[in-house]
Amino acid sequence: MQAYVTERNNIQHQYGYKSNNKISIALSTSEKLIYLISVIVLCILLGLIINRSATLFELNAQMGQMESEIRQLEETNLLLANEIAKMESPQRLIEKGIQLGLSMPGQIQNVQSKEFTNHTVAIVTTN
Numbered sequence: 001m002q003a004y005v006t007e008r009n010n011i012q013h014q015y016g017y018k019s020n021n022k023i024s025i026a027l028s029t030s031e032k033l034i035y036l037i038s039v040i041v042l043c044i045l046l047g048l049i050i051n052r053s054a055t056l057f058e059l060n061a062q063m064g065q066m067e068s069e070i071r072q073l074e075e076t077n078l079l080l081a082n083e084i085a086k087m088e089s090p091q092r093l094i095e096k097g098i099q100l101g102l103s104m105p106g107q108i109q110n111v112q113s114k115e116f117t118n119h120t121v122a123i124v125t126t127n
Contacts, residue, residue: 027035086092
């Protein structure tokens, strides 16, 4: 038993152990520098990963907003297309022409042409 204790004390002394069984190994300056650089690189990598995740989250939120705007614009386009179809209907155009005093083709008797600064205007008169 005495040999064991002596052997243990020699090993503890040789490797820098304290008597309270805690390991106290002295690191060289180069090892400390390597550990410090490793920790710094790890922190930088973690920061980049977190930044990329935040950017992706923000882009996904913007994409959702844009998709909802697209849906609203498509609905508005449908409503406007229906309104255009109503405005372009032949029956409506005929009624609007009659309201404005226009006549149907074949009813025109006299046409006079006048030029106003590069524009030709036709004046239609009916008898």
